Amino acid sequence: MxxxxxxxxxxxxxxxxxxxxxxxxxxxxxxxxxxxxxxxxxxxxxxxxxxxxxxxxxxxxxxxxxxxxxxxxxxxxxxEITKFYPKAAAKRAMIDSAMFYIIGTLYPYVARATYPALGFPQYAGEVGASNLDASHKAEAQKHAMEAIAEPLDVFHKFYMDGTPFIGGSKPSIADIRLAATLEFLAIVNYNLPAWAKSYMAAMEKSLGKAYAEPAADVRGYIAYVRSQAK
Ligand SMILES: N[C@@H](CCC(=O)N[C@@H](CS)C(=O)NCC(=O)O)C(=O)O
The missing domain is CATH 3.40.30.10 (Glutaredoxin)
Known part of the structure; x- marks a missing residue:
């Protein structure tokens, strides 16, 4: 290889x-x-x-x-890694759908909610990247935070639908993408629903060091940003 x-x-x-x-x-x-x-x-x-x-x-x-x-x-x-990306076209389609939904819908809300706190540049054309004053930017950030609840609920009720992961009983690449995305919400103390907290813990437990090592870099960065804000 x-x-x-x-x-x-x-x-x-x-x-x-x-x-x-x-x-x-x-x-x-x-x-x-x-x-x-x-x-x-x-x-x-x-x-x-x-x-x-x-x-x-x-x-x-x-x-x-x-x-x-x-x-x-x-x-x-x-x-040919079917463990994280099932071969059957219909199952694969659900993983693809979940990933497109993360990138196209959930992630833009997460970015608008967290990037101001992370010190990352925001996307052109958005309130956060504009010359509007701080109160408008704070309001836009609040709206983005509020909007996260709906896609989260969709992941829980539609994609997982009683199973522990989007991939069913085992994590898929869509789960890896979703859990990683949710890591950023710690910077704004987002109140994750109980199921999402258990889901994140289950991802880390299932993938072990493979998850924990890259997560430590993200968490370390968040801790650093927090320490600078004090
Ligand atoms: N949708 C892309 C987003 C990639 C992205 O935004 N990457 C950022 C880091 S979070 C980057 O590399 N930025 C560096 C730059 O634009 O110079 C993905 O999922 O890979």
């Missing part, structure tokens, strides 16, 4: 998802910490979107790819 090369930003939950996955799937990999380097010309020459996680592999048509969910899907397809 050739060693994978992952370019990562350790405080990021988008990165955490792939970092958990490669460990849980027992793939051979090396991690290149690109903190502060994503806008350098040599990085941009490979990846004009300047986004991480980025997988670098000769077999890829352009040599690299980004987007956490697509990277996990690719690695499951390439290495």
């Amino acid at each position: 050739t060693t994978l090369k992952l370019h990562v930003l350790k405080p990021s939950v988008n990165n955490m998802a792939v970092r958990v996955f490669v460990r849980a799937a027992k793939l051979e990999f090396v991690e290149d910490d690109v903190y502060g380097k994503t806008r350098h010309p040599d990085f941009l020459a490979k990846n004009p979107a300047h986004l991480t996680p980025m997988l670098e592999a000769k077999q890829l048509p352009k040599g690299v790819m980004w987007e956490s969910c697509a990277i996990m899907q690719y690695l499951c397809n390439k290495h």
Whole structure:
């Protein structure tokens, strides 16, 4: 098996998802910490979107790819990892649906709720990135926090529907992506429902060090930001 090369930003939950996955799937990999380097010309020459996680592999048509969910899907397809991404088309479709729903709906709310507290830049066109005053920005952040409840409930009632994980009795790549996303909510003391707290604990228990090691980088960053705010 050739060693994978992952370019990562350790405080990021988008990165955490792939970092958990490669460990849980027992793939051979090396991690290149690109903190502060994503806008350098040599990085941009490979990846004009300047986004991480980025997988670098000769077999890829352009040599690299980004987007956490697509990277996990690719690695499951390439290495036939059905444990985290079932082979049956209908089951796979549900995992894909859950991941698109995370990236397209839940994550933007999480970003708007947490990025101001994390000190991350917000997306152009949003209140948080505008010249509006602090009260407008605080109101937008509050609305984003409130909006998180609905998709969370959808994960619980629709995707999990009485099973411990989106993947059923075992975590899937959608679970890895969801649990990593929820890690950021600690920065705003988001009051997770009891089921979500148990779910996060079950993810960590099920994946062990594969989860705990990358999670420690995210949690360490949150603790650092908190210590600076005092
Ligand atoms: N949807 C993407 C989001 C990736 C993303 O936003 N990456 C950020 C870190 S959280 C990044 O690499 N930013 C560096 C930059 O834009 O220069 C994914 O899931 O991978």
